[in-house]
Amino acid sequence: MIKIITEELDITSDLIIEWILSLDYEAERKNVETFHDFTFEINNLSTSGVFENAFHRRAKLNILPTNLNTFNYKDELKTDDNLILKAYEKIAKNTGNYVGEFNDEEQHNKVLDLYYAKEVGLNIPDTLITNKKSNLLDFIYKNGGKVITKRIKNPLLVKEKNYTVYGRETLLIESKEIDFLN
Incomplete structure (x- = not known):
């Protein structure tokens, strides 16, 4: 099973999922617009809850329940949510089964990517x-x-x-x- 973290209207994710399915793998789409249960545990013996075989294409996991929209401290929870997901993704990447990252996408720079592509000899x-x-x-x-x-x-x-x-x-x-x- 390959989990794709993306956005509901991302057409490229649709194509990637079609390709994965054509290779006879299973795919599970996790859209930012939909709330997803999330449990991540770290103790002296183990780390559990890390996705296996995840491709982070766009956006981020939505781990805040929608009923918190009226909660007085929602903004504080969103800040913690971002920090939790960034740490989680770095840990998941260390397992070798997680490609992409919310933090990487947030820092992504298409102009710099274009420059690097030119520098390594790609036609741009x-x-x-x-x-x-x-x-x-x-x-x-x-x-x-x-x-x-x-x-x-x-x-x-x-x-x-x-x-x-x-x-x-x-x-x-x-x-x-x-x-x-x-």
């Missing part, structure tokens, strides 16, 4: 990070009038009168969509 797409409209338009023109964009850290959230866009999706951008920027 032309990439521009700018706050200048003219540089962006030049880049779009250089790339055939269309480029793709993806958020570096947090999900995209765009609210307009008639629609809302929320997600981590990669988006196609054309120069006409940049014209309104100052």
